[in-house]
Amino acid sequence: MKAAYITGHGGNDVVEFGDRPQPRRQAGDVLVRMHAATLNRVDLYMRDSGAGITHALPQIMGLDGAGIVAEVDASETRLAVGQRVVLHPGVSCGRCEFCLRGEGVLCIRIGYLGEHRDGTLADYVSLPARNVFAMPNGMSFAQAAALGVNHLTAWRMLHTKGQLKAWHTVLIFGIGGGVSLAALQLAKLAGARVIVTSRHAGKLDKALALGADHAIDSSRQSVDKQIMALTNGRGVDLVIENVGQAVWASAMRSLVRGGRLVTCGATTGDQPPADLRRIFIRQLQILGSTLGDLHEFADLLALVEATGLRPVIDSDFPLAQIHAALSRLESGEQFGKVAVQISAAAP
Ligand SMILES: [Zn+2]
Numbered sequence: 001m002k003a004a005y006i007t008g009h010g011g012n013d014v015v016e017f018g019d020r021p022q023p024r025r026q027a028g029d030v031l032v033r034m035h036a037a038t039l040n041r042v043d044l045y046m047r048d049s050g051a052g053i054t055h056a057l058p059q060i061m062g063l064d065g066a067g068i069v070a071e072v073d074a075s076e077t078r079l080a081v082g083q084r085v086v087l088h089p090g091v092s093c094g095r096c097e098f099c100l101r102g103e104g105v106l107c108i109r110i111g112y113l114g115e116h117r118d119g120t121l122a123d124y125v126s127l128p129a130r131n132v133f134a135m136p137n138g139m140s141f142a143q144a145a146a147l148g149v150n151h152l153t154a155w156r157m158l159h160t161k162g163q164l165k166a167w168h169t170v171l172i173f174g175i176g177g178g179v180s181l182a183a184l185q186l187a188k189l190a191g192a193r194v195i196v197t198s199r200h201a202g203k204l205d206k207a208l209a210l211g212a213d214h215a216i217d218s219s220r221q222s223v224d225k226q227i228m229a230l231t232n233g234r235g236v237d238l239v240i241e242n243v244g245q246a247v248w249a250s251a252m253r254s255l256v257r258g259g260r261l262v263t264c265g266a267t268t269g270d271q272p273p274a275d276l277r278r279i280f281i282r283q284l285q286i287l288g289s290t291l292g293d294l295h296e297f298a299d300l301l302a303l304v305e306a307t308g309l310r311p312v313i314d315s316d317f318p319l320a321q322i323h324a325a326l327s328r329l330e331s332g333e334q335f336g337k338v339a340v341q342i343s344a345a346a347p
Pocket residue numbers: 092093094095096097098099100104106107108109110
C-alpha cells in the first residue's frame with residue numbers, strides 16, 4: 001500500500017512517499033481504508049526528532065484520519081464494512097490504573113497513531129474497534145479527520161478541564177492554529193464570549209468572521225491591558241493556551257480571580273516564570289491537557305452532528321505531495337488545517 005513515512009529524523013528528506021506492507025487486522029481491530037487525514041504539529045516533531053516518544057523506524061506518519069471500514073469482526077455490532085468512520089488516535093491498554101478509572105487518555109501504555117505506531121497517512125490503518133467512530137453526516141473525510149486531534153483537544157480543554165459556562169469570557173492565544181481555531185468554534189457554540197490574539201492582522205480578521213467577539217493584535221498591543229479594557233478590569237474566566245513562554249506572563253495577568261489557564265503546548269518554550277504569588281493570592285488554576293478520552297470524542301461527534309460544525313480547512317494536498325503539505329504547516333502561514341487526501345475517491 002502507499003504511505004508517507006519517516007526513515008530517520010531531520011527535514012523533509014527523511015519523509016518518504018512509497019510502498020509499505022498493508023497492516024494485518026487482529027481480532028477486535030478494524031481495518032480502515034483511509035480517505036483523508038490532516039497534519040498536526042506533532043507530525044513535524046516526529047519528523048524532526050521524535051525524542052522521548054518510543055517508536056521504531058520506518059514509521060508511517062499521521063495521527064487523525066477518516067475513511068471507510070474495510071474489514072471488521074463478524075461479531076462487531078457497532079460498525080459494518082462500508083461505513084464512513086473517523087478515528088480516535090490514542091490506543092490505550094484498558095488494564096492500567098488510569099484505564100480502569102475511565103481515563104484512557106492517561107494510560108501508562110497509550111500508543112498514538114503516528115507517534116508510537118504506524119499512523120494514518122497510508123491506504124490502510126488497523127486499530128481497535130473502540131477507537132473507530134461513525135462519521136457525522138454531511139462532512140467531507142478531511143473535515144471529519146480534523147476533529148480527531150485538534151477539536152478533541154480543544155473539547156477537553158474547554159469543557160472537562162476549563163469547566164466552561166455560557167456566561168464565561170475565554171481568551172485564546174495564537175488564533176490560526178488547529179487547536180486555537182477549534183477552541184474558538186467550540187467556545188462560541190457553548191455560548192461564551194471569545195477574545196482571540198494573533199500577530200497577523202489577516203488571521204484576526206478571519207477569526208472575527210468565524211465569530212470571535214474581539215481580536216487583539218499582539219504585535220502592536222499589550223494583550224493583558226486590552227483584556228482589562230475589554231472586561232472592565234475584571235479579566236477572563238478561562239485562558240486556552242499552547243504558545244508557552246512568550247505569552248505566559250500576559251496570560252496570567254489576564255485571568256480573573258479564581259480563573260483557569262489550560263495549556264496543551266509550549267511552542268515558544270516551556271520554562272516561563274511561575275509567578276507563584278499571583279497564583280495563590282488570586283487562587284488561579286493551571287491545568288495541563290492532552291488530546292481527550294473516547295467518551296469526550298463521542299460527545300464532540302454528537303455536537304458536530306447536531307450543530308453542523310465544520311473544521312476550517314486551510315489547504316488540501318494529495319498524499320504524494322506530503323513534503324509540500326508539511327512545509328505548509330511549518331510555514332505558520334496557515335489558517336486552519338492542512339489536509340491530506342489519501343484516496344482519490346470522492347468524499
Ligand atoms: Zn491503560
